[in-house]
Amino acid sequence: MAETPMTLEKLQQLITREPFNRWINFTILKMDADGIEVKTAWREEWVANPDRRHTHGGILAAIIDVAADYAIAAQLGRPVPTIDIHVNYHKAAMPGDLIAKAKVVRMGGQFSTAEAYVYDSESALVASGRGTYFTMPPKRVNGKW
Amino acid sequence: MAETPMTLEKLQQLITREPFNRWINFTILKMDADGIEVKTAWREEWVANPDRRHTHGGILAAIIDVAADYAIAAQLGRPVPTIDIHVNYHKAAMPGDLIAKAKVVRMGGQFSTAEAYVYDSESALVASGRGTYFTMPPKRVNGKW
Amino acid sequence: MAETPMTLEKLQQLITREPFNRWINFTILKMDADGIEVKTAWREEWVANPDRRHTHGGILAAIIDVAADYAIAAQLGRPVPTIDIHVNYHKAAMPGDLIAKAKVVRMGGQFSTAEAYVYDSESALVASGRGTYFTMPPKRVNGKW
């Protein structure tokens, strides 16, 4: 567990520290015992089909991975390596802000699972999924993963 | 199936037509009976941890989704909606070109599975995964997915 | 949607109709707007390692698939074909009854997602996961899936 309690400000600093996360433009809206809630600002580069203009699934997968990872970071004090992710696409996500709600499913000493749900600006569920994360303390990591 | 046989040039046009794919910068290197091979050009925005500088897993998930989808497009004549993806991360992908090899696992009349393997510039496997795609002919789609 | 409202008794009949489900020995404990809750009775054939005696992951995967499928059946009036499943293992499930809680994540006209959590007799989460199901009305299925 984190040596000092995590705050929303510190979690925002950790998430913004990563160049990719800055490009996705994550704002942490909430952090409590149930998990975290983040917002993303849409970018023109996210468009998949140029006629239909929906958001590419790769972006939604990235949002789910980051939201789930930082739900763990909120408890552990640091983001953790992703082992794998599984993402379901439910509905085309049209241009606009997206909200992701994420929570820890099970925290383990070696690997952990967290899940995230992504909603569009009309609160419709557009994608959801889960990630498995490597949560062994860093000192015991031998650098081989 | 496609009315006219797919060519590498036509597949490249289809992939480049999508703004997100242009941002990822996909070049199709090969297209044959075994599947397709694509190359991506690295971007500074892909960096996850700024110290370690490895590529964010969301980008690798996107590459796997696109490569697997276009392995289906090579047979079907068009890219198809993604139902879900599963991605395993094997090794940190350091800055540089990446190569993805993708093939159809099973083509079905309603949904299909394709898989992709992503290699770094030293041919090490960095990520792999599979996607499930909605391959029913478009005329039978009622717009609700 | 189902022509007549689903009852717990009818759902139990549907689940018990399948030989595999009878072998797993499912009892539906609850069915409401939040989803369903099922119980399974442990069998000696479920043992993985004979020294450690924990339940094999294949059985937990089967329980998750069936629970998620029947959470959809509770709304749709019939069990549906599974497109794919993803299962995370959290903790060894020792011999004893297991409880699975399942709910629909998103119901769609063509495919749908449902998730399930499996708990041991001490209410510890032992496995969780999600399935993608083919929910197009049967008359439009051409038998090829």
Place this chain on the structure above:
Amino acid sequence: MAETPMTLEKLQQLITREPFNRWINFTILKMDADGIEVKTAWREEWVANPDRRHTHGGILAAIIDVAADYAIAAQLGRPVPTIDIHVNYHKAAMPGDLIAKAKVVRMGGQFSTAEAYVYDSESALVASGRGTYFTMPPKRVNGKW
């Protein structure tokens, strides 16, 4: 790695040692540098829908998990704990022997990925998938997974 080289006979002993595997009735047909090939003998308890009589997806998931796990065991000398599995269903598997071909996707010091393809008696692909396994040496496992 295994102290003594793995043989097909030793791998068969390891697989048959587990009660669940005996119930599934696995016979290892082949073990070489490409992976392993196993056969299963069908059981009446595997029937899902009693009219259609196809094999339940939970059984196919179990076969994929065991085949992928033992493709790792063939290299590592022992079966390993499953972290998660992802399974795609391609076609109804009718009563009869099934063949699973499995190989290691990537062997790691902490976690590893293996995949498996399941074929029916007419060599049609009925299901495929992949598992993530905990492959850290047992002495470093603290019993908490």
